[in-house]
Amino acid sequence: MPLSAPGDEQDWLAAYDPREYPPVAVTVDVVALTLRHGTLHVLLVERGTPPHLGRLALPGGFLRAGRENLATAAARELAEETGLTELPRVHLEQLGSYGAPDRDPRMHVVSVAHLAFAPDLPDPQAGSDAAAAAWHPVDTLDPAALAFDHARILADALDRARAKLEYTPLAAAFLGPDFTIPELRAVYESVWGDPLHPGNFHRKVLSVPGFLRPTGDTTPHGSPRGGPRARRYRLGDADRLHPPLLRPAPDGG
Amino acid sequence: MPLSAPGDEQDWLAAYDPREYPPVAVTVDVVALTLRHGTLHVLLVERGTPPHLGRLALPGGFLRAGRENLATAAARELAEETGLTELPRVHLEQLGSYGAPDRDPRMHVVSVAHLAFAPDLPDPQAGSDAAAAAWHPVDTLDPAALAFDHARILADALDRARAKLEYTPLAAAFLGPDFTIPELRAVYESVWGDPLHPGNFHRKVLSVPGFLRPTGDTTPHGSPRGGPRARRYRLGDADRLHPPLLRPAPDGG
DNA sequence: CGAATAGTGTCTATAAGACAATATTAG
DNA sequence: CTAATATTGTCTTATAGACACTATTCG
Structure with a gap:
């Protein structure tokens, strides 16, 4: 309720002067x-x-x-x-x-x-x-x-930031318009500070409807220390992740 | 960065006068x-x-x-x-x-x-x-x-508010210090606008660690139209619900 | 070739949702 | 008694996580 003030402020409010x-x-x-x-x-x-x-x-x-x-x-x-x-x-x-x-x-x-x-x-x-x-x-x-x-x-x-990665596709905001799933996983690992299981992460992000959309092409090279080329993806139309990507639980609680 | 302004504002900032x-x-x-x-x-x-x-x-x-x-x-x-x-x-x-x-x-x-x-x-x-x-x-x-x-x-x-009920115990803030699980369910139903399954809700809230703590007593009467007395609960020590109580998904995705 | 990695398959423990059943209370 | 409700049980299905496996690529 901007500029409507209760009680004793109401009088001088009528003749409001910011300098006072x-x-x-x-x-x-x-x-x-x-x-x-x-x-x-x-x-x-x-x-x-x-x-x-x-x-x-x-x-x-x-x-x-x-x-x-x-x-x-x-x-x-x-x-x-x-x-x-x-x-x-x-x-x-x-x-x-x-x-x-x-x-x-x-x-x-x-x-x-x-x-x-x-x-x-x-x-x-x-x-x-x-x-x-x-x-x-x-x-x-x-x-x-x-x-x-x-x-x-x-x-x-x-x-x-850590919470937002769970239920929004904002991790992709740290990457370019195209990205691979391993690159996306690196974002999650950096922000959350925990290593994630590559295989399970891969399957999980692909299972969230509207999260990722394949571009059809792959990276030109494999990763620096070997491995196949990765498929490239673009963001889908979802603005919320359903179901969310939950962080590993904070231990006992 | 309060009161540190870039470039051209920096000079008069040193001799700051709010009236100007x-x-x-x-x-x-x-x-x-x-x-x-x-x-x-x-x-x-x-x-x-x-x-x-x-x-x-x-x-x-x-x-x-x-x-x-x-x-x-x-x-x-x-x-x-x-x-x-x-x-x-x-x-x-x-x-x-x-x-x-x-x-x-x-x-x-x-x-x-x-x-x-x-x-x-x-x-x-x-x-x-x-x-x-x-x-x-x-x-x-x-x-x-x-x-x-x-x-x-x-x-x-x-x-x-709707989002907070999912992952915090704040639904209880709408109730007194003691409350029953059906009362808690009524809060979720009112805020989310969807009816929830009584049996599944009951089991689910009890399964979240640190959410509810039984007081040991029950309501003095059953509910207005019949039914047994309900057990009373107090909030536990959790400030986040792990796992969260997710809303019924917004349809297709 | 040897190591690392992308992506897939499989299995298990757990959780969610549909439904049923039982006990208790209001009227 | 009848209807409504609290609470528990059961079953099915979906999901998370652990682990294994294959194919591809770097050096």
Whole structure:
């Protein structure tokens, strides 16, 4: 219920003037994930200003008030930090908002965090804005190296990513338009951190209706250490996996 | 990355003054769901001021800058609109943020929507703030009667609620501390809108580890139209259902 | 050739759904 | 008594996971 406030706020609401209002800033942050050399990486920038100068942070910035919606702002920030004007084949979704009053020492900042899945993108060295940005492996990343509450946001993003692979075809967002089932399995193994049984995985993904559609051709070569060529697939029309690909259960519970 | 902005914004950021900044308001809205007489209801208020005067809206209001976080603000708004100072046994979680520039005609408002599951609460007539609030059945609600983009928010909330029942024990949040398996089944049937097989449901919920814990006693009476007394249960310690209770598949795939 | 891998077959334990059966209670 | 309901039992079918096997390709 925007701008309708209860009780004692209602009077001055009628004659609303934003300049009298205690300020809240809205920013948009992006947890951009990609796979490089088979391991999961996240895009981080090194902060050039205080607070947390020199520490790593998620790419992000202010919402341009009155001019863009949240998803647009997230895509814009991601494009600026990667130096890519085009971001083809990148999945972008909202993750959640973080609004603790003290999460930024300067003022109350509400950050709307987003989650991006991208195929292997080039190193963000080109643009000037992207100079401080780089891909970092998530498994060797020290959470204490992150500024603000970005370690928490990253942790939430990884939880969400792992869950999304179970019941959506989004694993393919880490790959090109065509891909093989072993490549798809590598995505699941990297994000979930568990090795999967090749044969069972193969049969299972093929059994999900609408997940994969064969292109008819195969890879030109076998895998680096031998083996036959793999068939190539494209995404089907399903936007949910029925039945889902469940992770190996977290032990006893 | 709060307050770290790329390129041309970086200069004036150092000498940041919120009064020079294009204003964005942050509100918190709540989609509060409860079960009354076996049907799902949502808490709505009738707007007393333009825009959308007289139309129905989700309860909500401004985030108190610098003084509260998002979840606290949502709980406060819900308490104010229901007239209840205590909100025991209410599950509250963040749903998502809505920030299209034109969603409120007065200014750019980012609303952080929340989702609440509550046991059958009294009608919100008591407090003055809650005068215009009432529970509305969701299945007979005309989406066009809702102000702003609240129909979309409500639809997203229902999607989330239906999905959450599959893999979390949150159905119990609609019930008291003790409940019977038929009562729990009624929650699933109301939220999913499908009748479930009593026998199979019974066995299935009991088979999920950590979901239900028997209290040892039973209901004092049978159900209104006959039948034996039902055993009472309390929630177990699981916060996820493994394996999940999957909905009947949406037809062909 | 030897090793690694894509893809298929087979078997078993488990789970889901249809249905039946029994016991208990309301009216 | 009759109807409705809680709970348990049984059976069939689908699925997950373990494992084996074949064919293909790299070095």
